Amino acid sequence: MNFLEERILKDGQVREGDILKVDSFLNHQLDIALLDQIGEAFYEHFRGKNITRVLTVEASGIAIAVPTARRFGVPAVFAKKARSMNLDGDLYTSVVHSYTYNVDNVLTLSRRYIHADDNVLIVDDFMANGKAAQGLIDICGQAGAQVAGIGIAIEKGYQNGGRLLREAGYDLCSLAIVDQMQTDGTIRFRAQEFSGE
Amino acid sequence: MNFLEERILKDGQVREGDILKVDSFLNHQLDIALLDQIGEAFYEHFRGKNITRVLTVEASGIAIAVPTARRFGVPAVFAKKARSMNLDGDLYTSVVHSYTYNVDNVLTLSRRYIHADDNVLIVDDFMANGKAAQGLIDICGQAGAQVAGIGIAIEKGYQNGGRLLREAGYDLCSLAIVDQMQTDGTIRFRAQEFSGE
Numbered sequence: 001m002n003f004l005e006e007r008i009l010k011d012g013q014v015r016e017g018d019i020l021k022v023d024s025f026l027n028h029q030l031d032i033a034l035l036d037q038i039g040e041a042f043y044e045h046f047r048g049k050n051i052t053r054v055l056t057v058e059a060s061g062i063a064i065a066v067p068t069a070r071r072f073g074v075p076a077v078f079a080k081k082a083r084s085m086n087l088d089g090d091l092y093t094s095v096v097h098s099y100t101y102n103v104d105n106v107l108t109l110s111r112r113y114i115h116a117d118d119n120v121l122i123v124d125d126f127m128a129n130g131k132a133a134q135g136l137i138d139i140c141g142q143a144g145a146q147v148a149g150i151g152i153a154i155e156k157g158y159q160n161g162g163r164l165l166r167e168a169g170y171d172l173c174s175l176a177i178v179d180q181m182q183t184d185g186t187i188r189f190r191a192q193e194f195s196g197e
Numbered sequence: 198m199n200f201l202e203e204r205i206l207k208d209g210q211v212r213e214g215d216i217l218k219v220d221s222f223l224n225h226q227l228d229i230a231l232l233d234q235i236g237e238a239f240y241e242h243f244r245g246k247n248i249t250r251v252l253t254v255e256a257s258g259i260a261i262a263v264p265t266a267r268r269f270g271v272p273a274v275f276a277k278k279a280r281s282m283n284l285d286g287d288l289y290t291s292v293v294h295s296y297t298y299n300v301d302n303v304l305t306l307s308r309r310y311i312h313a314d315d316n317v318l319i320v321d322d323f324m325a326n327g328k329a330a331q332g333l334i335d336i337c338g339q340a341g342a343q344v345a346g347i348g349i350a351i352e353k354g355y356q357n358g359g360r361l362l363r364e365a366g367y368d369l370c371s372l373a374i375v376d377q378m379q380t381d382g383t384i385r386f387r388a389q390e391f392s393g394e
Contacts, residue, residue, distance in 0.1 A: 113221070
């Protein structure tokens with residue numbers, strides 16, 4: 001097991017409704033040392049990819065993107081979830097359905113902050129059906145930028161987001177893939193090999 | 198001038214409607230080295246305050262809170278702006294009006310992530326009328342926690358949020374206080390002294 005799988009077993013909680021609560025360290029209270037380890041793990045995996053920009057979506061993705069971008073020495077940029085009055089009209093947009101909240105979100109990103117010569121690393125805290133990642137991929141495509149890889153902290157492996165992205169050929173690194181979880185606290189992770197283990 | 202004032206003059210843009218756009222480095226695209234400097238400046242100001250927790254509000258506040266919490270070696274926690282289906286019912290809440298979007302937001306924070314023995318440093322990227330900070334202060338009060346200080350990247354000094362908090366006795370450190378700005382690009386900062394300058 002890696003550091004994140006161990007932490008999920010220690011502090012994660014499985015709740016009714018397919019909810020894995022990790023809000024004591026990942027997406028409400030933030031364990032900064034753990035976030036740095038996540039950034040380091042993504043760096044180990046994607047360091048050969050000439051990453052020029054780390055892209056995520058607000059809000060909890062920002063906590064992953066900042067230490068990751070620091071490690072690569074590149075800017076981070078986060079897509080916003082609704083059209084902001086403070087954003088210029090000159091935006092890339094992509095409509096993404098959120099199953100958590102059962103609403104359509106419009107992801108928006110200023111055209112100034114992603115370019116055709118970018119090698120983009122997309123990061124986020126969670127992936128289930130992969131809709132948010134696909135929205136960010138869509139935006140990269142609109143910009144003509146290359147998606148060099150996708151780094152996810154926790155993937156729900158029993159949903160199809162990760163499978164579809166891997167089948168499409170993306171370099172997807174999920175630090176913990178939950179293949180099964182039960183409200184009695186049982187969590188089964190997919191076996192993976194990480195460099196440095 | 199300090200590093201942030203210099204950056205605002207270099208890359209900030211004043212727009213109609215009292216908007217200071219700093220989205221090329223602070224709240225859309227993120228300059229990680231600059232965020233680290235902000236965290237360091239808050240550490241210099243508040244290092245004697247025995248800070249145990251850094252508190253902010255999603256989304257762009259997270260980018261300020263993460264490097265600040267790293268520098269202090271404490272957890273960060275961010276309030277969410279609406280009741281989330283993934284949050285427990287056991288929440289502190291505070292209603293905050295957003296003038297930017299003309300809506301009432303409910304700030305929510307799990308009772309598990311702030312305690313009566315905490316010395317809290319509240320941080321955010323912007324302060325205008327101070328409503329978000331007041332909502333976070335309200336939540337600290339509900340928890341019985343001490344507000345040890347408030348660190349803001351950019352304060353609009355011609356609005357009354359900062360004045361009211363200083364008059365109420367809070368230790369408010371705003372790294373750049375804009376006293377006047379015009380759409381021709383003129384920005385006047387309030388003179389302040391910072392340690393290390």
